[in-house]
Amino acid sequence: MPEPFVVIGGDAAGLSAASKCKRESPDRDVIVFEKGQWVSYAHCGEPYFVKGEVDKLENLLSLTPADIEERDIDLRRGHEVVAVDPDAGTVTVEGPNGKFEQPYGDLLVATGARAVTGPIEGHELDGAFPLHGLDDAAAIRAFLLDPSEDALADVGGEDFVDRERVERFGAMTAPETAAIVGGGYVGVEMAEALSAHSLDVHVFQRSGHLLSPFGEAVGEAVAEELREQGVTLHLGEEVERLAGDGRVERLECEGGTALDIDLAVVGVGVVPNTDLLDGTEVELGADGAVAVDEYGETSVDGIYAAGDCAKDDHTVTGESAWVPLGLTANRAGRAVGTTVASDPTPVGSVAGTAVVKAFEQECGRVGLLEDGAREAGFDPVSETITTRSRSGYYPGAAETTVTLVADRASERLLGGTIVGTDRAAVRIDTVATALEADMTVDELERADLAYAPPFSPVWDPILVAAKVLNGKLKD
Structure with a gap:
């Protein structure tokens, strides 16, 4: 029987990995160490809890400790892993009853990120x-x-x-x-x-x-x-x-x-929580995030990293990038759990797809914009258009602004943004899908997107932007 699969961190990546490994390999011992009391919760819901749209803190939990226990996962809250010894195959844990060493067969570092407060003086004041x-x-x-x-x-x-x-x-x-x-x-x-x-x-x-x-x-x-x-x-x-x-x-x-x-x-901003890897041979990037291969494994055999503490391959550049986002963490954790259970599964690439709500405005972004594209070695061409979200005669139509960026030589789509008040944010998923498919602007323009007056004009805002950018590329 192998040593336990030990997971450091009890949130998105950590518990996704633990749950998937236990499901695929039910006889394997799985131990999750979480230094705090909260596990498996929605970071992104916190502003809406403060606002009052989410009633209670427990509404933000995806899994309770009782749910995790039912999955036969050994969850230990209030236990902080303070050191990793790859040669001995152990982690050092500080818990309510003191410090101890825990052996592992495979280890996942899913310690997330922490908020940056410095160098602002006085950030520790009450209020x-x-x-x-x-x-x-x-x-x-x-x-x-x-x-x-x-x-x-x-x-x-x-x-x-x-x-x-x-x-x-x-x-x-x-x-x-x-x-x-x-x-x-x-x-x-x-x-x-x-x-x-x-x-x-x-x-x-x-x-x-x-x-x-x-x-x-x-x-x-x-x-x-x-x-x-x-x-x-x-x-x-x-x-x-x-x-x-x-x-x-x-x-x-x-x-x-x-x-x-x-x-x-x-x-x-935030920075990766990777201090516990100090003194090990686990490779970190200049930003402090853990470098991993396509399966989430670090430079040390048997040690994996996933979530907001780890890098991923960027969909557009193919280079390693640190893009801490919720879906990325869950997806990578699930893949690592499957890999540890003996079915190697890639963690997938990240395009930086993100959405945010600002009162009535919905905003989305994905891929590279002009400055990032130029830094990555592309020759970017961009176009910004404003059009309606639905057929103009149908109630509820609102202005929607789309920016698309492409590489001049290859005409490959590199990224885009969107903003508007009528279901604008979800439209960025069309651009994300196009990036995953490595589409050109011309190919995106010909995409067969749905049309009906309550949902979209004949030419969806994304198609309008692709059409205008395509014309610019052909000039």
């Missing part, structure tokens, strides 16, 4: 939060409540939540003015969430436009939407410090801009 985990979401929502309300009853998840933190913030005077540091996914979604609580919301973004990975057209549309919804934008402003006497009271920027605040959300 200043990252948003990277359900305990952060619970603390923010508790802080938004009137102190007379029962914070624990409101947030839910009492079996797992950090009760002391929720009760402490729930007892504080609710904030009135909020600063969001960073205009990416978290910043835009939290602007909507905090506005729903009638706060005066300010977003500070170091660059000149929001949602930088989505390109200029999307960033401008989202900025206009946020302003219309009463959010104040501070673009081109770099936050230097948060100040206050124990609790955040003021935000200060390098250029001299200052604002009195009583809540701050710092969402300036």
Whole structure:
């Protein structure tokens, strides 16, 4: 009987791998170490919980510990793996009863990523939060409540939540003015969430436009939407410090801009959690993410990595890239679990397909935009069009803006973005599929997409963009 399949991390990639391995190889011992109390939860649902659209924390769980136990997986919460010894085939674990060594036959590192808060001074003050985990979401929502309300009853998840933190913030005077540091996914979604609580919301973004990975057209549309919804934008402003006497009271920027605040959300990015691999021969990239082969195996035999701590091959460039996203984590974990159960399965490539909602605006992106394409060695050509989402005479039609990017020489499609208020985001999946199929713009233009007035004009917005870009390529 082989040594156990040991998984470090109890969220998307880790539990997908553990579940799949156990299903395919039921006699194999599978142990999952999770340093926290929450497992198998939806990171992407946290802003909607803060907003109040998701009622309780437990609604964000995909699997409960009881569900995992039913799958005959040995889940150990409150156990942190602090070191890996590939030569001995063991991991060092710190748990409630002390430190111990756990042997493994195969090992999966699925430790995810952690929020970046530095180099912003004062990010540790009360009232200043990252948003990277359900305990952060619970603390923010508790802080938004009137102190007379029962914070624990409101947030839910009492079996797992950090009760002391929720009760402490729930007892504080609710904030009135909020600063969001960073205009990416978290910043835009939290602007909507905090506005729903009638706060005066300010977003500070170091660059000149929001949602930088989505390109200029999307960033401008989202900025206009946020302003219309009463959010104040501070673009081109770099936050230097948060100040206050124990609790955040003021935000200060390098250029001299200052604002009195009583809540701050710092969402300036994430970095891979790979410190436990220090001193091993597991290869890391310059970004700190784990390098893996097509099956998710690292440079050390028997050690795999998947999810937000690992790299994947990029669909467009074929090069290794770190693109931390939810589907990628689940898919890669499932593939690793199948491989460990003796059926080698590729983890698949990643195109960076992502969507985000900014109040009424739906945004999507995939592949490479102009700057990224140029850096990858392509000669990019792009075109941006605006058209209607449905037949013009049918109720509900709305403007939809699409940008497509192609390589001039090969006319191969490289990427695209979309923004609009009428089911725009899901249309990016058409572009993602075209990238997976290595299609040219001409081939995309000829795609037989569905048409009926309630759903699309005769020429779907993606087809219109392909047609216009194709003409530009032929000039």
